[in-house]
Amino acid sequence: MHVPIATISYGYLARIAGHHCLVVGGRWRASWREAGLSHHEDWIIDDGVCCYKEGFLRSEARAIRAISSHSSNVSVSRAVKKDRVVGAGASGMFAASAAAEALLEQGYSSNCDVVVFEGTSKAMAKVRISGGGRCNVIHDHTKPLPQILGSYPRGSKELRGLYTKHFTPDDAYRWFTSRGVELKTEADGRMFPCTDDSQTIIDAIYESAKRSGVNICMKEKVESVDYVQNCDGGAGRFQVNTKTKSGSVSVVVDALILATGSFPIGHKIAKALGHTVVQPVPSLFTFDAKDQVAEGGILNGLSGLSVPNARLSLSVAEDATELSKKRKRRKKVLSQEGPLLITHHGVSGPAALRLSAFAAREFSSVNYQCEVSINFGPQWEQEQRAKSGGNSAFDDCLWDVTRLIPKRKVAKSCPLFCKRSEDPIIPKRLWSRLVECSGISRDTNWGDVSKAKIKKLAQNLSSFSLNVTSKGGGVDLKEVIMSKMESRHVPGLHFCGEVLDVDGVTGGFNFMGCWATGFVAGQSAAAHVVGTETIGKLLSSNSQQRSACDNTACNHAFSSDPDSNEMNSDVKL
Numbered sequence: 001m002h003v004p005i006a007t008i009s010y011g012y013l014a015r016i017a018g019h020h021c022l023v024v025g026g027r028w029r030a031s032w033r034e035a036g037l038s039h040h041e042d043w044i045i046d047d048g049v050c051c052y053k054e055g056f057l058r059s060e061a062r063a064i065r066a067i068s069s070h071s072s073n074v075s076v077s078r079a080v081k082k083d084r085v086v087g088a089g090a091s092g093m094f095a096a097s098a099a100a101e102a103l104l105e106q107g108y109s110s111n112c113d114v115v116v117f118e119g120t121s122k123a124m125a126k127v128r129i130s131g132g133g134r135c136n137v138i139h140d141h142t143k144p145l146p147q148i149l150g151s152y153p154r155g156s157k158e159l160r161g162l163y164t165k166h167f168t169p170d171d172a173y174r175w176f177t178s179r180g181v182e183l184k185t186e187a188d189g190r191m192f193p194c195t196d197d198s199q200t201i202i203d204a205i206y207e208s209a210k211r212s213g214v215n216i217c218m219k220e221k222v223e224s225v226d227y228v229q230n231c232d233g234g235a236g237r238f239q240v241n242t243k244t245k246s247g248s249v250s251v252v253v254d255a256l257i258l259a260t261g262s263f264p265i266g267h268k269i270a271k272a273l274g275h276t277v278v279q280p281v282p283s284l285f286t287f288d289a290k291d292q293v294a295e296g297g298i299l300n301g302l303s304g305l306s307v308p309n310a311r312l313s314l315s316v317a318e319d320a321t322e323l324s325k326k327r328k329r330r331k332k333v334l335s336q337e338g339p340l341l342i343t344h345h346g347v348s349g350p351a352a353l354r355l356s357a358f359a360a361r362e363f364s365s366v367n368y369q370c371e372v373s374i375n376f377g378p379q380w381e382q383e384q385r386a387k388s389g390g391n392s393a394f395d396d397c398l399w400d401v402t403r404l405i406p407k408r409k410v411a412k413s414c415p416l417f418c419k420r421s422e423d424p425i426i427p428k429r430l431w432s433r434l435v436e437c438s439g440i441s442r443d444t445n446w447g448d449v450s451k452a453k454i455k456k457l458a459q460n461l462s463s464f465s466l467n468v469t470s471k472g473g474g475v476d477l478k479e480v481i482m483s484k485m486e487s488r489h490v491p492g493l494h495f496c497g498e499v500l501d502v503d504g505v506t507g508g509f510n511f512m513g514c515w516a517t518g519f520v521a522g523q524s525a526a527a528h529v530v531g532t533e534t535i536g537k538l539l540s541s542n543s544q545q546r547s548a549c550d551n552t553a554c555n556h557a558f559s560s561d562p563d564s565n566e567m568n569s570d571v572k573l
Contacts (some may be wrong), residue, residue, distance in 0.1 A: 002387030066122045081251040081529040084240055086266070087220045088118035090127050090511060090519035091497025092259030093205050096524030099257075100212030108530050114214050117242055119265075124205065126261075128198050130511070131190075135198035137176065138515070139508035140189040141169035151509045153358045155502030159513065160475040163227035166483060167516040175515065179204045188350075190507050220244050225256065225269045227490055235491055235528075255525040257477075257494040259518065266499040267474065274489045278478040279502040285347045286313075287356070287372060298437045298460065303344045305427045310340040311378040312355045314362060321429025334359040337378060342430070347374070353506045360503065376426050376434075380416045395458035398564045400449060409436045413446065416461075474501040485521035492528050496521040 083103075085096045093116065100114040127135055139148060143165060149156040163169060173191075176183060181204050184193040194199040210409070211218075227240040238256045243248050267277045313335040316388075325559025336358060338351035355372070356363070363386040377394075401415045414431040438441065438457040440449055449457075475495050479488050487493040496517035504510040 016207060031489075055277050056450045076186070081108075082251070083112065083114045083255045083525050083529050084113070084238070084251070084253045085116040085257040085259055085271070085522075086225075086240075087263070087497075087499075088116045088216055088493075089257035089261050089497060089512035089514075090205075091122060091261075091521075092116060092118075092257070093124055093209055093260055094492075094515055094518030095496050095522035095525070096214045096216075097205060097209040097212060100209065100214045100522075102523045102526040103530070104394045106214050106283050106526075106530070108346065108526075109213055112318060112526070112529055114212075114526075116209075116216045117220045117222050117240070118216060121219055123216060123218070127202055127205075127511075130198060131192060133198055133360050134192045134196045135201045136190045136192060136506075136508040136511065137183065137201050138169065138172050138191045138512050139183075139189060140185050140289065143169075143171040143189065143433050145169075146511075148509070151505045152513070153360065153503050153505070155477060155500070155504075155513070158482050159502065159516070162516050162520060167519045169512060171519075172512055172569075173520075176201070176204055179208060184366040187284045188507065217242075220249070222265060222269070223248075225273065227273055227493075238492065254529040255492045255494065257496060257525050258499050259497045259519050259521075261498040262474075270475045270495070270499070273487070273493060275479050275487065279477050281573035285543060287348070287352050298433055299342055299346070301435060302342045302427075302430055304340045305430055307340040307342075307376055309337060309379055309425065309431070310351050311335055311337045311375040312340070312351050313373045313375070313527060314355060314359045315373070340374070340376075350506050352527065357505045358505055375462045376430070376463055377416045380425055394462055395455045397455050398458055402446045402449055402454070404446075406445060408446055409442070410440050410444050410446050410449060411442040420566050474499050477501055483520070484524035484530075485517050486524055492525070494521040494525050 083099050083101075085092045096114050096116045100109070102110050103112045103114070122128075130136060139151070145160070148163070149160055150170060153160060173183065176193075181200055183189050184192050184194050220242045221244075222240060222242050224241045227236055228239055229236045235254075237252050237254055239250055239252050240256065241377045242251075257264060258266050260269075271277055309326060313333050315333050333372070335357065336351055336354040338354060340347055340351045341349035381394055381397065382401075398415070405415070411432045413430065414426065416425045416431070424457065432442070435457060438460050439453050440457065477500060479497055480486070480500065481488055485494050485496055487495070497514045498510070502513050504516070505514055
């Protein structure tokens, strides 16, 4: 016998044999399990979109059987609205927490639920390893906004309104400090928890989500999403198709937040729902220098050495289509300065990462067949130019040294000192290696070096040719309403974090983008599931109201329905 049962997962009105039964609610799951009722193999479950053979929705079937048998013990309530987040990374967890808190503050927590789907076994994995395990959570929030926006090679224009009106750098700072996270600012503007432990940041976000009733489904990989139009002209819904160890599962939800980072599935879903994905290109990568780190290369054996300040420059030809026919094709030079680290594979550090971010499109346009020049002493060179009226070249500066300290050994006497500093601006081992690779023996005095070898040394101090790898890019920001982080094409679809075509340099800027886009996406998704008339109410709260959650209300929401609000026991942080 087939029993027609119409339900949309947990929380929706159920019909048995054409008659409305009681509403299926997550809070009754414990009672159903205690009843020990089994399902009928021939039951068919219709989620309102597709019909499924009973199997992966067994809990719904048991729930309806239990309700029909024990109706005197169950009360009728409204259908539960559903908000789903794909990805339990930094922005996804932040969005889930923001959505749940917004619903809680507005009194909708009893008939709305927020669930995060995560395909792996760990949440916020990147947060854990960022900053060498310390987590560079934000950049100095007291800096002028134009200065902060200048650290986003892509997305700075679109982020301006977000950082000004909806979730400012100050809001990000207060969000963490209001939850007991003490932050410190280092000399370069990076901000870390005072504990110097990324677990502090993870715990703050996790506890915020837990108190607000967020549920995390680990090892539940989203494979596809279908948009289902409403036959009566109302807002459509999303059928999320996931895969778990026990099989495939589908659930229909009211709002969806894509927070998949750089994982291809996020871009695949966005494309399927009509969005343009900006072609991913390498960004924030280290530079491979295989020839230089190989045996006999200049950098061989120097892994771990750091240069306090270096200038990296990329020269690429301008696109001929952008030039007037009367003008000759010329080269443009993109440069960045900062600390540089020599690694087993080449070079890394802020200078390399900044150049890779700001010149990501240029690297892509030449298929990475380009030359990156490294100047190991830009500050010293600038000081020397100032002394000589700006006419002295790098090799001329070194040639002057041959007259100043002619009796000293070149390999042991690095002349590259900054003003008011007793230490050379490059490590002694690196200087010695550059001298050696310039054809100057270790016993040679400055006064005995030929001009040709001085020129070679100057060249080694100023340029290297390197190869490149890694990725950036994402959903085109032109197709996103930044004030709500909502799709312009599909109502109820939201984006946050690195799934977007937003790219910040190192120093806490990418996490700042995650917090801001995640917070706004979460609140907007919450507003969507409870009705468009409440969007203004939810999004107009001041930053202090947004970031502070009443502990009493949160604890009550978590404890009043321990089964439906319980955080998944398999979550690993």
